[in-house]
Amino acid sequence: MKSVPIAIWVVLSVLALFVLAAVLAPELAPFDPLRQSLLLRLKPPGTVLGGRSFLLGTDDLGRDLLSRVLFGARVSLLVAAVAVVLSLVVGTALGLAAGWFRGWTAVVIMRSVDTMLSIPAILLAVLTVAVLGPGFLNLVVVLGLTRWPRYTRVAYGQTLQVAALPYIRAAEMAGCSSFRLLWRHVLPNIAGPLLVVATAEFGLMILFEAGLSFLGLGIQPPAPSWGAIMSAGRAYVERAWWLTVFPGACLFAVVLCVNMAGDWLRDRIDPRSVSR
Amino acid sequence: MTRHLAGRIGQALLASFGVLTIVFFVMRLSGDPTLLLVPEGASAEQIAQLRHQLGFDRPVPVQFLAYLGDLVRLDFGESLVQRAPVLGILAERIPYTVALASGALLVAWGVGLPAGIAMAVWRDRWIARLLQALVLAGQSLPTFWSGILLILLFGVTLRWLPTSGVDGPLSLVLPSLALGAVTMSSFARMTRSAVLDELGRDYVNAARARGLSRSSAVARHVLRNAAIPVVTIAALEIGNLLAGAVIVETVFAWPGIGQLAIQSIQSRDFLVVQAVVLFVSLVYVACNLLADLAYAAIDPRIRMRA
Numbered sequence: 001m002k003s004v005p006i007a008i009w010v011v012l013s014v015l016a017l018f019v020l021a022a023v024l025a026p027e028l029a030p031f032d033p034l035r036q037s038l039l040l041r042l043k044p045p046g047t048v049l050g051g052r053s054f055l056l057g058t059d060d061l062g063r064d065l066l067s068r069v070l071f072g073a074r075v076s077l078l079v080a081a082v083a084v085v086l087s088l089v090v091g092t093a094l095g096l097a098a099g100w101f102r103g104w105t106a107v108v109i110m111r112s113v114d115t116m117l118s119i120p121a122i123l124l125a126v127l128t129v130a131v132l133g134p135g136f137l138n139l140v141v142v143l144g145l146t147r148w149p150r151y152t153r154v155a156y157g158q159t160l161q162v163a164a165l166p167y168i169r170a171a172e173m174a175g176c177s178s179f180r181l182l183w184r185h186v187l188p189n190i191a192g193p194l195l196v197v198a199t200a201e202f203g204l205m206i207l208f209e210a211g212l213s214f215l216g217l218g219i220q221p222p223a224p225s226w227g228a229i230m231s232a233g234r235a236y237v238e239r240a241w242w243l244t245v246f247p248g249a250c251l252f253a254v255v256l257c258v259n260m261a262g263d264w265l266r267d268r269i270d271p272r273s274v275s276r
Numbered sequence: 277m278t279r280h281l282a283g284r285i286g287q288a289l290l291a292s293f294g295v296l297t298i299v300f301f302v303m304r305l306s307g308d309p310t311l312l313l314v315p316e317g318a319s320a321e322q323i324a325q326l327r328h329q330l331g332f333d334r335p336v337p338v339q340f341l342a343y344l345g346d347l348v349r350l351d352f353g354e355s356l357v358q359r360a361p362v363l364g365i366l367a368e369r370i371p372y373t374v375a376l377a378s379g380a381l382l383v384a385w386g387v388g389l390p391a392g393i394a395m396a397v398w399r400d401r402w403i404a405r406l407l408q409a410l411v412l413a414g415q416s417l418p419t420f421w422s423g424i425l426l427i428l429l430f431g432v433t434l435r436w437l438p439t440s441g442v443d444g445p446l447s448l449v450l451p452s453l454a455l456g457a458v459t460m461s462s463f464a465r466m467t468r469s470a471v472l473d474e475l476g477r478d479y480v481n482a483a484r485a486r487g488l489s490r491s492s493a494v495a496r497h498v499l500r501n502a503a504i505p506v507v508t509i510a511a512l513e514i515g516n517l518l519a520g521a522v523i524v525e526t527v528f529a530w531p532g533i534g535q536l537a538i539q540s541i542q543s544r545d546f547l548v549v550q551a552v553v554l555f556v557s558l559v560y561v562a563c564n565l566l567a568d569l570a571y572a573a574i575d576p577r578i579r580m581r582a
Contacts, residue, residue: 115294120519
């Protein structure tokens with residue numbers, strides 16, 4: 001075991017802090033993220049009024065930005081996490097099937113992968129959300145079902161390799177069923193590269209969710225998500241910079257940390273890609 | 277070579293067909309597509325009439341064939357909001373997106389390539405570490421955030437550059453920077469790894485042994501060989517730029533096809549949205565094909581393998 005570099009400890013701690021903030025949002029948030037107050041509209045960061053302090057300022061409806069950013073972390077991380085799990089499960093299952101059964105199954109599945117990869121994911125998501133209507137559930141399903149092909153590609157290639165190994169043949173001859181073989185013997189052996197893809201995808205999902213919400217196609221107001229807060233703040237960019245700068249900084253920090261962790265993980269799991 | 281060509285073109289055609297199929301079925305996810313296309317507050321009678329007029333009362337396979345037939349003739353239908361052919365509406369906006377994507381590509385090439393070369397050639401110096409940190413940051417930047425930061429800095433605080441709409445060529449600067457940043461990072465990464473690969477090869481040592489200085493060995497031999505993967509992969513980024521334009525155009529109120537798509541969603545003009553998605557996806561497929569072909573044309577090893 002190589003030791004974990006300090007930079008990675010820092011990155012993981014920052015991520016842990018964000019997750020903690022998301023989980024504990026109801027306890028940490030100083031105010032109700034939805035409570036409006038016309039008297040408190042667009043107050044700059046650090047405003048103290050009547051004994052209450054608004055650390056990050058308030059938005060155009062007088063809601064406390066810090067509370068909204070904290071609750072926004074919940075939405076953003078949850079959407080990304082569920083979407084990643086969904087696409088991981090769908091993509092891996094298809095990749096396993098293609099790699100195991102080969103023949104026509106593989107042709108059909110892998111051609112669909114090529115096709116899915118030739119539509120820019122954000123556009124497919126835009127079209128689908130536009131047709132189905134925005135909302136938490138639609139967003140998760142759309143993101144989950146547009147981002148499976150990368151897992152399928154990796155799972156397919158890995159399954160082909162693993163399936164040719166003698167221990168798989170041995171287990172097969174011992175009377176092991178296909179499902180049990182894939183679940184108990186193939187999947188654990190291909191989990192590493194899939195995890196690397198999932199990490200990279202988690203960062204992308206956070207960006208997609210924020211992008212769609214920014215375009216008004218994701219999380220709908222008044223619910224807070226980082227993209228949705230920025231979408232509302234866009235109109236006030238000249239008078240209230242804090243509405244876009246703070247949520248965007250959180251988004252950037254989380255994605256940067258996820259990407260750094262992902263790069264490190266990839267180098268650890270696939271030594272060939274070191275130095276790249 | 278001919279077989280390789282035919283195979284690639286066949287793949288591209290299949291992918292295009294797949295794209296059309298996916299878009300067709302996504303448009304029908306909501307059940308009755310007529311409901312997507314009628315203006316709000318239409319009566320049941322109007323809806324039924326439109327359904328018949330658009331052919332949505334026919335069996336789905338028949339509709340699909342008719343749809344394919346229309347698209348082959350470049351007939352994207354008629355916008356029910358603007359009462360004009362979708363193709364014309366799209367054509368008006370395309371030059372703006374092409375200008376934006378070109379600007380972004382210029383930023384990405386102009387900064388990404390030298391940065392990538394520097395990262396490889398001086399790989400153990402502090403400058404390489406600094407550049408690598410910047411590249412990593414660039415990759416994690418949400419374009420709408422960097423766009424807004426650019427607006428705040430250059431538009432609101434310094435008042436140097438226009439921040440929205442089209443007002444002369446200067447309007448293109450900020451959107452291009454925002455859109456190009458992500459692509460620039462991936463160019464820099466690709467260039468770095470391509471140059472590093474080549475630096476480790478024997479011919480570099482041979483050139484050095486002949487007395488060439490390190491910098492002229494890099495300039496005369498390494499860069500040429502490293503250019504092959506970099507040039508071809510660059511073609512793939514064009515599709516990503518067009519997709520990224522959806523967000524950047526919204527931030528900067530740039531009147532390209534991305535903004536058109538979002539505006540059309542808001543006005544429930546779904547045939548226009550569909551046309552934008554089809555257009556970008558087909559350009560994407562075409563770029564993929566071109567990249568493959570260019571790769572094969574430049575590098576004989578690939579032709580031989582096929």
